[in-house]
Amino acid sequence: MEPSDSDIVFQSYGRCCNSEDFFKDFYDRFMGSSADIRELFANTDMKAQRHLLRNGIMQLVLYARGMSDTKLRALGKSHDRTGYNIRPEWYRLWLDALMATLRQHDSQFSPEVEAAWNRAITPGIDIIRQAY
Template identity: 40%
Template sequence: MTGATERLPAGLAPSSGSLNFTEDTVPAVLQQEHRLAPGRWGVLHVFEGSVRFVNLETGDEHDVSAPDLITIHPQVPHKLHLTGRLRCRVDFFRELDDNATMRTPGSFANDEVHRSFQRCEATGDFADTFYNTFLNSSPEIAPHFAQTDFARQRKLLRDSVQLMVARDVADPEMRALVNQLGESHSRTKRNIAPRLYELWLDSICETVKALDSEWTAELEAHWRVRMRAGMQIIMAAY
């Protein structure tokens, strides 16, 4: 009923995500029997260390060690058992009933984030500022880009951010993009460890702060929600 490296069913809509937890901050409720509601799926990402996932329906126990994830099915009783050092997060997804529309979380802030992106582009080179920030965010990043043609990469990044800003995940072009990026960044291809996406998102936000004269903390929160939806799908494909 649960499985590491198991793919989520296609077409689920990203919903909320948890905070990042360490072994000291994992909420007690996650360490006791609990279950996701009908139609709700979860992906537990282990960024550092490991944790034991206990499926209380089957009795299976599975140690999930970084960098790895485990897919959590709706309604399956389970709990986490701490085994030592840990940094993790849980991303949530939902099935859609016939009447539901697949709105990206953050749809309410679409126009605001879109206008912010346009202001950034009027001020400077979004992708250039982004890569200067991202490559300096951790010594782990630059080695991934050792062979990269940055003129080409800046354009690809800029176009993908624009699509993530402008379209909901229901949009076929947007969905195709994040599915393809999920594939290309996964462990069998570029092997981008899911914890690095936190640096990616922080770097996007620093770029917006540097280029948008109308930046506010609230605007940044809207950017985070908006980008997170596509990111969740890419990360779940790791």
């Protein structure tokens, strides 16, 4: 049987997420993409943030595997206009930074793996973004 998108993504994330450098490179890239974004993290403990993101991406992957959306709705709430005020257009930069970091760290990255990531996590990202 063909592996599903979420199988491919699970394996790809497994090849990346044990390296602290993966998350460091992600945030360097993400913050490098816009001064507005850099400012949002000016007072953030980035070591703690890297661990929170490790779990956050796992929530996106688990949602793709059929888990409930409760955790993603909570992230939608913390990121909405009354929370961190994360503008909807910034999620494109987040996804671009994630893909570039996956390409850098996943030795088996390919157009197929990239497409699987896109299809698998877009619905979860939409939940967070649309809570705005």
